[in-house]
């Protein structure tokens with residue numbers, strides 16, 4: 308029987324997690340980690356939201372058991388998420404709590420597989436989208452999204468690809484703060500995308516991992532709301548990893564607007580998928596998230612802190628673009644301003660990225676994506692100088 312396991316070849320590790328662990332082992336005191344999608348403050352620490360700390364203090368005083376949550380998770384969290392994303396109660400909504408945004412994407416993919424076999428992913432997209440939909444049994448099709456040379460959205464090509472899409476296919480859309488490019492469609496462009504989805508009978512599946520990181524909670528939800536207003540059936544995978552800093556607590560929500568009369572049946576399938584894979588979602592982080600979202604004081608403290616994080620990232624973008632421009636005047640870095648959220652591309656080749664890592668201890672993904680929050684006033688000039696050197 309030993310040969311049973313001989314069929315398993317060795318799969319490569321997730322590129323972002325393996326780079327990040329490489330960076331953690333790097334003993335150079337001046338190393339700079341711009342890889343992982345974890346927000347860092349000006350002292351380059353990740354930390355815990357004050358509102359979450361306060362909610363946790365209250366929870367520790369009050370909690371009297373560690374019973375299972377229901378299979379679908381904490382009702383209050385789902386309800387608060389519905390309000391956060393759509394701004395109001397939605398008729399015919401089906402939702403369950405999930406294991407982070409990844410869990411919401413996977414349950415959503417498994418759910419949609421019953422009626423669809425092709426998924427359209429923007430090129431580029433978060434690398435794990437490929438894995439999630441492949442493991443769920445989908446055929447992956449890539450559609451044009453971002454032109455790295457022009458530093459802009461390939462909007463016409465994106466629309467043209469969607470126009471050709473097979474009916475009833477799934478289309479993954481980043482609700483805001485596209486990872487990795489940081490480039491989002493305008494609201495008018497979103498409306499055109501919605502019309503194509505409607506015409507081609509496509510199922511939009513929004514990945515919403517950075518709500519509040521782009522232009523604020525309200526503005527960042529506009530794309531999804533505009534699709535919902537048109538009455539399109541859609542799914543949303545919400546992650547609270549970044550905007551509530553609950554990364555390791557694994558808190559997310561899957562929301563679906565399947566169309567009038569279908570919500571209960573669709574939810575029953577979500578519950579069956581959850582029961583068959585992990586049974587019950589995490590309790591501790593769900594109670595914290597629900598507490599912050601539903602308590603007016605904690606919520607307002609949270610929004611203030613989130614606003615501060617966003618403003619810090621916007622300030623860093625401005626300073627970084629300016630510093631790069633001063634050191635390399637012939638190159639265009641203004642696009643960094645137009646990006647939203649935590650990520651942007653630097654137009655670097657793989658060997659230039661490797662040199663930054665090996666020579667300078669500066670870590671970014673092999674594709675040249677940086678986490679802007681990993682910069683601060685002390686390390687920015689080192690990063691700019693090192694980039695100038697590898698480019699020359």
Ligand SMILES: Cc1ncc(COP(=O)(O)O)c(C=O)c1O
Pocket residue numbers: 344406407408409410433486514515516546547548554558559
């Ligand atoms: C675009 C995107 N979607 C989903 C996720 C998954 O988030 P979570 O950690 O909540 O599973 C991430 C995390 O990096 C992400 O960048």
